[in-house]
Amino acid sequence: MKRLAVVIGVACLALLGLATPAFAHNTLVSSSPATDATVQSTPSTIKLTFDQPVQKGEGLNTVSVRGPDNTGWKTGAVDVQSNVVSATLDELGPAGGYTITYRIVSADGHPVSGDVKFTLAKAGNGTPTAAAQEEDSGGGLPIWVWIVGGVVVLGAGITVAMRIGSKQPQ
Secondary structure (H helix, E strand, C coil): CHHHHHHHHHHHHHHHHHCCCCCCCCCEEEEECCCCEEECCCCCEEEEEECCCECCCCCCCEEEEECHHHEEECECCCEEECCEEEEEECCCCCCEEEEEEEEEEECCCCEEEEEEEEEECCCCCCCCEEECCCCCCCCCCCHHHHHHHHHHHHHHHHHHHHHHHHHCCC
């Protein structure tokens, strides 16, 4: 019985050792157009500024725009310069509310997504693309990594506890 208590105690301490502080993920600090801004004409470029550098790489970061009736609007390739992500934007169409949706990869490797809403005051002559699709928010490590880590630590805890228990006189 004493061994079982030692095993459980060591296993609990080992699992607590897995709890590490979370890495800080990027946070959007400003955008152009600004959040909830009203613009008179289509901005030629979307610019998103984060508090930390963003990882560069083809396909890592996306920026898309959807407008009234969930219509999609064409953006150019995403450009990353340290903590600034930008993309060109073709001319928009009807006046109304638009949403810039982004998904970037933080310096710590975690995907971060969000959106910026703005209003177009004067209609443009742009033609929409296909209906906008929501981005997968992703986020963090897959659950299997945590399960495997827990099993390994639990196994190590049991091994240590059994060795400690076997050295004690009976």
